[in-house]
Amino acid sequence: MQPFAVKILKNKNNLMVVQGILIGLALIINFISLSETYTQWGLLIAGVIGTLPILIQAIASLKIKLITIDVLVSIAAIGALMIQNYEETAIVTFLFLFGAWLEGKTLDYTRSSIKALTEMAPDLAWVQQADGEFKEEAIDFVDEGDIVLVKTGGKVPVDGAIILGQGSLDEASITGESVLLSKSVGDQVFAGTILENGTLQIRTDKVGEDTTFGRIIELVEEAQDSQSTTEQFINQFAKWYTPLVLVIGGLVGLITRDIELAITILVLGCPGALVIGVPVSNVAGIGNGAKNGFLLKGSEVIQNFAKVDTMLFDKTGTLTLGKAQVNETYSYPLFKDHYLEYLVAVEKESDHPLGLAILNHYKDVQPKRKVGQTDVIKGKGIKARIDGHSVLIGKLALMESQYLKISDNVKLDSQQLERTGHSIVVMAVDQEIVLLLGIKDQIRPGIKTYLDLLRKSGVKSLVLASGDNQATVDLVARELGLDQAMGNLLPEDKAAYLVEQQKQGRQVAFIGDGVNDSPSIAKADVGIAMGSGTDVAIESSDVVLVQSDFKHLVHAYLLSKRTDLNMKENIVIALTVVLLLIGFLLFSPWMSMSLGMLIH
Incomplete structure (x- = not known):
């Protein structure tokens, strides 16, 4: 681009101000009837000043084979100059530049929360x-x-x-x-x-960039750059719609021989509001979320979240605080004190919430033995060797899969713990069960209120999908009033159930916090990660609740619905305005280019 053109575009807003002053002076001169010549010269100069930056932008778009709004307005402005309608040229170009300035200010305002984050x-x-x-x-x-x-x-x-x-x-x-x-x-x-x-x-x-705050800024910036399917459609529509308006204007001019009518159609048919209405809504929604403790990773996420009618929840660290405590311990005849060292040493190899609860409970135990080979058995527990001994730690299902004999005492104790909502961890050494632990988590305070709000806001089904035992899962589901509770699920089981719901036509969100939740979070229509969760869960999610607060989940859901509605309202209003303006042009004598641009 030539230096002159660059200079014009850089000073576009200043030119708009000068143009506005010239138009004002010309209208004052005309009002007090000093001189028609001065009025026309003032409007002519104002029209040329306003046309220049628009024409430069139009030429730049034509060079890349795009017919944009600038092309329509440039043709209309030049046409008005040619028929010596200087007033229309001046006012239309001024209003167009003023509209572009307002558009920029609107986007700046909607991005203000993101700028504030960056500055912090x-x-x-x-x-x-x-x-x-x-x-x-x-x-x-x-x-x-x-x-x-x-x-x-x-x-x-x-x-x-x-x-x-x-x-x-x-x-x-x-x-x-x-x-x-x-x-x-x-x-x-x-x-x-x-x-x-x-x-x-x-x-x-x-x-x-590796800090929590740095990641928040990065995720929000990425979200703003993404486009929803509606936004992509509108952009594609505008690429065809704008040339169509140009063709219609040309045909009207040829048929009616009325150049003013033809160029007025070009101005009235401008799709500016249609193109800007969708991104403004989405950027505003993303900024609102960033300011209020949750991240919506893009406009596509907002659209999908607004349609969600089914929510699946993990239990530990999601519906509960994830601060499980060992409440009950049962040792059996073959138990030896140093087996606690084995237990602690193996659990140090794990980051499972139940393992952390065990480590916290036995924090005074300092293992002197080193763990040899370890093998994590997905969804069931861990197998290890210490001092030549085989050690199994996990669910009863792990013991059964390894063909251990489960005594009546172990069965009775585990059933009692399950009835009271405990998760069960069993330890076996050399194929003999020696220890049974009952671990219980705390349900998040006030969560039932927020789940009820989600239901009232449009979520039809609230489902608990957990790897924990069925009795514990049922207890939590009853307390929170959930529609369905499924326990003893492996990560792939959760994902399979989620896909099954999607096949039935449901829009599904999955809310979790752990590595084992990441497959479901990735497969869900909207994956939601608790901010206290693992990096894998957060990275694979569409929404991040920074504070792990269900109040923010409700806010995010309602905000997505409102943003999606606002986006659709903007589209309808923009198209309706164009149709009304064309209608007024055809059926009323008072519609003009400048009035049409003002309404736009």
Whole structure:
């Protein structure tokens, strides 16, 4: 593009202001009847000034074989100049430029929450040096393991754990809620949060784009760049619609020999509102979500989420807090004290929530033995060798699959635990069951209220799909009023059930948090990950609930429905306006180019 053209486009808004002033002066001169000549010259100059940037954009689009709105308006403006209708030229081009400015402002406004997020990202950190002193450095030079200092009022620059100090942090940038949280040694903190009082020293775990805050910004930016099928259709439609308007205008001019009528049709048929209406809605929805503690990964996700009528939930870490506790222990005749070392050593090889509960319960046990070969048996447990002994830890189904004898005592104890809603972990050494643990999780506070809201908002079926035993799953489902509860499911079983529901014509969302949930999250029409879940679950999801709060799930669902409706409203309004304008042009004497552009 030539330097002159670049300069014109860069100053497009300034030209619009000059044009507006010239139009105003010309109309004042005309009103006080000073001189018709001055009025016409003022409108002519204003028309040429307004036509220039639009014409440059039109030529650029024609070079890549695209007939855009700029082409229609350029032809209309030049045509009006040729028939010496300077007033129409000036006002139409001014209103077009003013509309483009408004469009830019609207998009800037809808993206404001994303800009605010980006601006909140810290770019400096006080980093401990070799001599123990702290020096301010650019965040790009901070590495994992570095100790950083945060003072009152400062932003936390990294994800990490507090090693010294305590204070109150505002985590609104991560959770969407401005609630001060007290943090002390051992607690995790996140980049982008603000230390309202206190002083902290933090050991860096993640920095930059790898932090929770960095990932939020990255995911939201990716979401904004994605397009829904409706948006893609509208863009394709506009590519054909715009040339069609040009052809219709040309035919009208040829048949009626009325150039003014032909160029008026070009202006009235502009699809600007149709093209901008969909992305504005979607960007606004994504920005709203980012500001309120959840991420909608694109406009396609919004459309799909709005149609969801069935929700499948994992249990542990999703409907429950994922902070399971060992409540009951039963040991059997062949149990030996050092078997607890075997138990702890093997569970350290696992990241399953039940395994973490066991480690927390036996935190004083320090294993001296090393685990040899381990073999994870999907959905059932883990098999290992320690000191030449075979160790099995997992469900009763694991013991049965390994042909262990299950005594009547073990069966009775396990049945009693299942009836009271416990998950069961069994340990066997050298083919003999020696220990039975009853582990129970806590249901998320207030979750039933939010599940009821989801049902009232349009979700027809709420289903619990868990790998836990059926008795425990039934207990949770009854307490929460779910429609269906399925236990003892392997990850592939969950995914298979989900696909079966989709084949029946249901729009299915799956909500989970673990690695074992990622196949279902990926297969669902809308995969939803709890923010406290694993990286795999979050990456494979369409929606992330940053704070793992079901209030945000309800908000996300309602927001998607409202955004989708708003997008459809925009399409209907844009098309209706075009039809009405053409109708008024054909059947009323007062429709003109400038009035049509003003209405657009």
